[in-house]
Amino acid sequence: MASKYQKFPPQSQETQPGKQYLMNPLPISTNPQYKPSNKLQGKVALVTGGDSGIGRAVCYYFALEGANVAFTYVKGPEDRDADDALALIREAAKENDAGEPIAILADLRLGEDECKKVVDKVVSQFGCIDVLVNNAAVQYYKENIEDITEGQLRTTFEINIFAYIFMAKHAMKHMKEGSSIINSSSALAYIGEQTLVDYSSTKGAIVSFTRSLGLQLIKRGIRVNGVAPGPIWTPLEVASLPVDRVVTFGKEAAMDRAGQPFELAPSYVFLASNECSSYLTGQFLHPNGGMIVNA
Template sequence: MNTNAYPKPPLPEQQQDRTPGLTEPMNPKPDHGEKSYKGSGRLVGKAALITGADSGIGRAVAIAYAREGADVAISYLNEHDDAKETARWVEEAGRKALLLPGDITDRQHCKDLVAKTAEAFGRIDVLVNNAAYQMTYDSLEEISDDEWDKTYSTNIGAMFRITKAALAHMKEGGAIVNTTSVNADNPNPGLIAYASTKGAIQNFTGGLAQLLAERGIRVNCVAPGPIWTPLIPSTMPPEKVKNFGSQVPMKRAGQPAELAAAYVMLASDEASYISGATVAVTGGKPII
């Protein structure tokens, strides 16, 4: 595909008054691969649990996994219409979809969504820790203790708890894929709480890959650059949304569909010797 096929800034000014945001009000609409992703049987017979799978990157990964042959558990907060749309695409691919609403900052919910996935599918072959929370602040003093704690509990605390629970249902050959960010290496000062959790995720991934190697479970992460998802208009001011993506060499935001192949590769058996890696999908911006 031509790398210039997608919209470039300036984008229409827009802002959503709830977090996480919703897909329907976004202009332009994100591409999740609904019409473009074609599977080739790389995940046939596998069962995957994806957090934050109602929209954005999570939806794109769910669609790709289903078209590659996997059943998909869709973990999300409360965006029911978005989650149902993701489930529709999974089922259209001929795979099972399991909807799992709830707050992953709740410790019991982390255990419950893993248990429900294992009960429905009999196992968990692939875990994608993708759900995240962010807000933009101009100074450290603006960030409350509660805001800091919420960011850490959502982005890294839940990842730890869900992963720990999932390991009881994962066998040799299993794969864990975590969503970090370009912010792990090049932190945006306006996203300091979010960016620091993404650094923690990258470190967690590297350590866990070593810890689980003897069990035959691989752990990797994907580091997206600016990606056009509901998180953007719901957590950034309109002027930043308007110019979102202009800072990278490709001069545009990426679309969720453009990350799907990385998540498929890391989940597939073809990646049997890849563990502890970070795959950058950043529109040409290098990570160090």
């Protein structure tokens, strides 16, 4: 069988989490063959980092399923991506009787107060939160641990795990029985990556956080699960990896290619829908192109 692998054009970006509109080729957020079935009709969903990559696809699919969608983005590098995401989500919302989506400017590394402000804005707009997707992340390529500065380490943990905890802490106050929290981890949480030590460490922390909070919230009827993707073509990769790694991105997967954001989004829909995944909590789905992980 011939390999499906194709190299990506050489490219790089200077700021994280990266600009989707500058990527070549553009990530694919939609799949015209997907058939929605009102799995999230009338629900309120908040997605961090929803302007691009995996987050944008998740927002779009949630709107296809009838959810009222809010997402966060970072000012400056993501302004255009946020506008593009809003237009895409708005189109899906109109077709499926969902409310007007909202984009919330936020820098989640600022801590608990910033996370609470995001939650408060969503509740002010929609009245509650039924689904929280913790998805925003940064990663920094370093070949030696000696090159990881304290500032980098703090930023990585503040965005990749601290914000997840703070968002859950405040969102759950506005959740009822049947609600869902979904955390984005990574295959690297299970297999590691020698050039992404601090990033992989935060993704491992997300796994433990998900399993622990899932147990704690059983009594409240709130499920906590996660998705641990393999190599997915998103702005984060172009903004953080050296060009030679970008060109061969996805080669490490058994399917011999990078995944696209639209290939992950149905996993989030499944976990968000109480009708589909009511007996799952503390668990992870692994859309990773055949990578072997000890899950």
